[in-house]
Amino acid sequence: MCNFILYVNLAAATSLVFFYKILRGDEVAYEHATYQNYGEVVQLEPDQLTYIAHQAWKNIAGAGAGKRLENTKDATTLGPNIHGDFTMGAIYDTASHRARRRIYAPAFSDRAFKQQEPLFLDYLNSLIKIIKEMATNEPDTGMDISKCLNFLAFDVMADLTFGEPLGLLEKSEYTPWIASIFGRLLFMSIGCVARECKLFAKLLAVIMPKQATQKAHKHYNNSANQVEKRLARRIDTEKPEIWKLVLKKNENGTPSLSKHEMTADAASLIFAGTETSTTIVSGLVYLLLKNPQKCNDFSPKYAR
DSSP: OHHHHHHHHHHTTOTHHHHHHHHHTOHHHHHHHHHHHHOSEEEEETTEEEEOSHHHHHHHHOOOTTTOOOOOOOGGGOOOOTTSOOOGGGOOSHHHHHHHHHHHGGGGSHHHHHHHHHHHHHHHHHHHHHHHHHHHHOTTSOOOHHHHHHHHHHHHHHHHHHSSOOOHHHHTSOOHHHHHHHHTHHHHHHHHHHHHOHHHHHHHHHHOOHHHHHHHHHHHHHHHHHHHHHHHSOOOSSSOOHHHHHHHHHHTTSOOOOHHHHHHHHHHHHHHTTHHHHHHHHHHHHHHHHOHHHHHHHHHHHOO
16 A cells, blocks of 8 residues: 555656666556545556546547537547558547547447348357357366457457458467467557657667567558458448448448558457457456356346
């Protein structure tokens, strides 16, 4: 507790405390502890406040029509990919971000989710079948449910993003591409610190292993190959995939995305839409299994 109080007090004077927590992988636990001890608004860096109140998101990120402009993002925390292209999430110019977001809006609407539901259920049923088979054929063997959920999430997101799955559920193993994505997590955290701390960025340029850059290039190239394959196919009017809506906009002649922008967003979507969801669901499964009564209450309610 004494160390925690020391960290919090130092955070008001220097960003090094928060950088240290990021590099150690303790960022989320540290933020959670500060909220528990100090309430809904806490200071993580000398020039940074963070909020947990639900109203804060609407007040900070929202923009009422005719009332005020949308707040801009902090450009120091965002950056382009290895080819100099910005993903939708990294665009800090408000007008450009709004335009990019508008292109994807139909793909993430309530209507789109309804259309995509059968696809979700198909993959979910495949996962349930695999779990049942393992429980029947290998009852004494443990199962890595987190890995199974990752297989599910990446297959679903690949199908929505590229129009075809990666076959992870079917093979019950990661492809080299997906395995390399997990290996980039540490380097992504290091990159976050480097964008804010120029001195660290200069040091990083000297000591960063070539492997980090190679993995970034590999991820981009794999995403580019998948985008090329998708562009080479005609639009499937029945399948509720994300790119179908983007490609339709291109065909209609309205402003849309360049191939580089599509690749940048594809590389982001295949990761952002999977690992985070899997982490949350894995935590939920763990808590349910640790609390049998809650699990029993939960199961009938959501069983089909």
